[in-house]
Amino acid sequence: MATINREALIEAGPEEVWAAIRDWGEVHHRLAPGFVADTRVEGDVRVVTFADRTVAHELIASLDDDARRIAYAVVGGSLDVVHHHASMQVFTEAGGRSRFVWIIDVQPHGLAGPIAAMVDEGIRVIRRTLEAAAAPVP
Secondary structure (H helix, E strand, O other): OEEEEEEEEEOOOHHHHHHHHHOOOOHHHHHOEOOEEEEEEEOOEEEEEEOOOOEEEEEEEEEEOOOOEEEEEEEEEOOOOOEEEEEEEEEEEHHHEEEEEEEEEEEOHHHHHHHHHHHHHHHHHHHHHHHHHOOOOO
């Protein structure tokens, strides 16, 4: 199993960042437009369609407002994974900024490279989207 661990500093307040991440059915609008083409909710599962037409069915395992953390597992779709569990969490940083942490455990190990590339691109889009939407810091 491989672990992908990424962090990014985002020039937006943690409550704003968390509000976009927490709105788990609106990833294609609020968090990663263009990178994610569509998101729809079917019960406890969100179906995420990426711009490259990859589809992931993600079961939301935990949504914790106090910790500003969401955890989910891929349970279907077009990704050929044996195991995929991920979490996203937002931390407060100085100056009204946020630290965004995204951790993914994936098996088979050979998928680590392609999934890491998707995560890196996703973080670029997430940062750009959230910073553009952020209220100016006084």
